[in-house]
Amino acid sequence: MVKSWVNSAERIGVDLHLELSGAGGRRAVLIRALREAVRSGRLAAGTRLPPYRSLAADLGVARNTVADAYAELVAEGWLTARQGSGTRVAAGVTSAVPGRRGGGEAAPGGEGSRAARPVPVRARGPRHDLRQGTPDASAFPRAAWSASYRRALQAAPSEAFGPGDPAGRGELREALSEYLARARGVRAEPDRIVVCSGFAHALRLLFGQGGGGVLRGPLAVEAYGLGFHREVLSAAGVRSVPVALDEYGARVEELGGQRAVLLTPAHQFPTGGPLHPERRAGVIEWARARGALVVEDDYDGEFRYDRKPVGALQGLDPERVIHVGSVSKSLSPALRLGWMVLPGRLVGPVLAAKGEREAWASVPDQLALADFLVSGSYDRHVRRMRQRYRGRRDRLVGMLAERAPQVEVTGVAAGLHAVLRLPPGTEGSVVKAAAWQGVALDGLAAFRHPDAGMVAPDGVVIGYATPPEHAYGAALEALCGVLPPG
Structure with missing residues (x-):
């Protein structure tokens, strides 16, 4: 498969040419082409990419193909995605070409060698962190x-x-x-x-x-x-x-x-x-x-x-x-x-x-x-945080009942996280869509033992204790935005 795409300057503010070629499906080829454009320095840090709908139309591929490619590169740290500012090349991603912004000298062995392919560095964390495992750090x-x-x-x-x-x-x-x-x-x-x-x-x-x-x-x-x-x-x-x-x-x-x-x-x-x-x-x-x-x-x-x-x-x-x-x-x-x-x-x-x-x-x-x-300071702190986390749990359950009634919320009688049960076959797309929107969360499948023989339901694990208090409402709004429609 060989196809060129030239994006108009009016759409994203820069001219960009990608060669989609080589073995693999369309998603894999697109990911490889975008990585190479960033790695070579042709896409500098902060460069805005076209909306995935526009790129899909230009390439003649399904929207999900481009959305999945963007989500994969966001998860790997090559790109960042924020509502209102679009998808951009992440700051801090190194280049293999001498003299390019963010890059150093090319490693020995040539551009195609394994040493000449640096790992991208994520410049900042997700916009909304709903991963399980940590309390609200601001409440220490x-x-x-x-x-x-x-x-x-x-x-x-x-x-x-x-x-x-x-x-x-x-x-x-x-x-x-x-x-x-x-x-x-x-x-x-x-x-x-x-x-x-x-x-x-x-x-x-x-x-x-x-x-x-x-x-x-x-x-x-x-x-x-x-x-x-x-x-x-x-x-x-x-x-x-x-x-x-x-x-x-x-x-x-x-x-x-x-x-x-x-x-x-x-x-x-x-x-x-x-x-x-x-x-x-x-x-x-x-x-x-x-x-x-x-x-x-x-x-x-x-x-x-x-x-x-x-x-x-x-x-x-x-x-x-x-x-x-x-x-x-x-x-x-x-x-x-x-x-x-x-x-x-x-x-x-x-x-x-x-x-x-x-x-x-x-x-x-x-x-x-x-x-x-x-x-007695420990007891007082635990009682205070128990009330705070209960309030957060209630806000999560209430917003989902209003905005996503098709999602079942389980495991909320205790702890610092909840499991959202999703329609069959939707877990992967929800996790990718969340990454693309800057929402960090865990898919339920990530916790399943590889040798477990039981049926694996679709779901995501939401750590409602993690965000600071001032950011919790926005995190819930972003979460509702990536859940599958009813």
Whole structure:
């Protein structure tokens, strides 16, 4: 296929010539031609591209072909798209040609070599960030945290600034023991708590690298979950086996001969909903009968809205459940503070696996969190954010009921995200349209285990906690604009 397109200066303000040639479908050829135009410097940073409808008419291709090509290049960082300003070449994209704006010297080996094809650099984040996984960064309690930090440093003994304890500061483990028992129903003496930097760090400590961890695989996991956690397990040589989900959570009755299972029992991630009480009891019975363990990811257990709190699974059997939590959702992922509540027999092996001090969490941060918990500041912050996020959840549900009644909203009784169920076959187009409009969100398929045999519904996962308060309304408007019509 060989076709030339010359765009008129009146339409976008510049003359542009593209050669559409080579193997592949029309979408792939168009993407390749646009990349080459940017890479060679013929399309400079900030250059506005024609509307996809106009380009489609000029090329004689379907509008979706051009829209998908634009969306792909936006997602890769070559282009940016904003309402009112059109689609433009992204700032910061490097050129392989010497002397071009944004480029340096061409790499050895010629223009066609692999080294001469630099990776585009995204100049800025999306206009509207609705990805799951982070709280509202603007709501971090700076004044209260600063006060706790000052008090903690003033009260800290001199030995706190020495090598320290691999289990974590005693002050923090004492504070966590009281808080987790009161707020989450965890049965935890301080000497069973090991401080870590978050859930991924806990997984690395438990399963190690190359099969050298405290626990061994295979590990059963929920059919939907974070791909990053599966990557951590894979890097450790641990095979993960998916367990099917339904409206009652993981189908734990299908667990077999695995040595452990990883669950999100308070709020299944990302589909939503707690593990049914009968299945909570069932997985404990399975662990006892098999001599197995349950790894409990209690990632957002404090945030519930329309139901009573669901206590930690660990409370049913502290010798069979490893309870893992962190402040990533309640305070900030930047703090890198988490904890494991371990069966007594695993404390020593986990501390041995922790090893060098470089893997330990910051002692001043640990002391500050201990004060934050003991002073009641943590409880006050969680209650305040629970009300704020509930209000955001209600705004999302209300706007979708009015503007997109064909979309079903699920998993909203707790947590910081919702799942929007979409008509079959529309998930991919919605994710691409969102990227093209500068809306960052996650497709539900991205969280599905590659070996899961269950039917995969179409949907998107919306993190309603992520945008700052002043930008939330505009983010919802943009979201409604990319959803399929009813």
